[in-house]
Amino acid sequence: xxxxxxxxxxxxxxxxxxxxxxxxxxxxxxxxxxxxxxxxxxxxxxxxxxxxxxxxxxxxxxxxxxxxxxxxxxxxxxxxxxxxxxxxxxxxxxxxxxxxxxxxxxxxxxxxxxxxxxxxxxxxxxxxxxxxxxxxxxxxxxxxxxxxxxxxxxxxxxxxxxxxxxxxxxxxxxxxxxxxxxxxxxxxxxxxxxxxxxxxxxxxxxxxxxxxxxxxxxxxxxx
Numbered sequence: 037x038x039x040x041x042x043x044x045x046x047x048x049x050x051x052x053x054x055x056x057x058x059x060x061x062x063x064x065x066x067x068x069x070x071x072x073x074x075x076x077x078x079x080x081x082x083x084x085x086x087x088x089x090x091x092x093x094x095x096x097x098x099x100x101x102x103x104x105x106x107x108x109x110x111x112x113x114x115x116x117x118x119x120x121x122x123x124x125x126x127x128x129x130x131x132x133x134x135x136x137x138x139x140x141x142x143x144x145x146x147x148x149x150x151x152x153x154x155x156x157x158x159x160x161x162x163x164x165x166x167x168x169x170x171x172x173x174x175x176x177x178x179x180x181x182x183x184x185x186x187x188x189x190x191x192x193x194x195x196x197x198x199x200x201x202x203x204x205x206x207x208x209x210x211x212x213x214x215x216x217x218x219x220x221x222x223x224x225x226x227x228x229x230x231x232x233x234x235x236x237x238x239x240x241x242x243x244x245x246x247x248x249x250x251x252x253x254x255x256x257x258x259x
Contacts, residue, residue: 059101062091062093062097062101063101065091065092065093066087066088066091066093066097066098066101066102066108067108067111067112067115068091069087069088069090069091070082070087070091070108070109070111070112071112071151071153071154071157072090072153073086073087073090074109074112074153074157074160075152075153075154075156075157075160076153078160079105079106079109079161079167079168082105082109083105084098084099084105084108087108106168109157109168110168110169112154112157113157113158113161113169113177114177115154116154116155116157116158117158117177117178119147119151119154120144120147121181122143123140123143123144123147124140124181124185126139126140126142126143127140127185127188132197133189133192133197133198133253133255134250134255134256134257134258137210137246137249137250137253137255138246138250138257140210141210141214141242141245141246141249142242142246144210144211144214144215145214145217145238145241145242145245146242147218148214148215148216148217148218149217149218149233149238151218152217152218152219152221153218154218155215155218155219156218156219156221159215159218159219162174182204182207185203185207186203186204186207187203188203189201189203189206189207190203198253198254198255199252199253199254201252201253206249206253209249210249213245213249214245217233217241243257
């Protein structure tokens with residue numbers, strides 16, 4: 037169950053204007069609840085009433101902030117992409133590929149462990165052929181960002197900093213591996229004795245992913 041809107045949402049900064057603060061808290065509660073409902077029931081199966089109930093708000097409040105269910109669904113997808121783009125800023129923090137790629141993988145793993153529902157909504161939309169989002173919007177979300185990262189990876193390969201691998205497939209591998217921990221969370225839990233991974237296990241999983249991917253492109257972890 038999510039945190040009540042009466043409590044402080046992590047990451048939401050206090051706002052001087054009380055009405056603005058309430059709007060932000062309500063919006064955050066709705067989006068967080070929507071992630072879970074859409075992840076569990078899909079776009080068609082989800083209802084704004086279920087989202088409102090989980091957020092602890094009247095249904096009218098949901099429609100006040102998001103006129104339609106589709107608007108809210110698109111907002112959830114947009115937020116997921118924005119988080120992933122922010123995670124990718126790790127590429128810009130160092131020209132050392134071992135550091136940059138390690139930080140990128142770690143950020144994506146952290147997100148998969150802390151907010152799996154958003155990733156599941158995205159996965160469901162892609163698996164079903166982007167019926168709501170549409171291919172054009174999908175391309176608009178990802179193409180520029182993906183192009184910049186493939187150029188950077190290609191540059192590292194030309195400089196001899198990493199092995200000459202296809203940058204597209206390297207990114208696909210990182211996405212598939214890191215997002216597995218969100219999208220297949222239930223499967224992992226079942227295989228882990230019906231328990232979610234502990235913090236220690238999450239750290240071990242993250243380090244394993246980093247080590248395997250870095251060594252696959254000729255790098256040593258921690259260097």
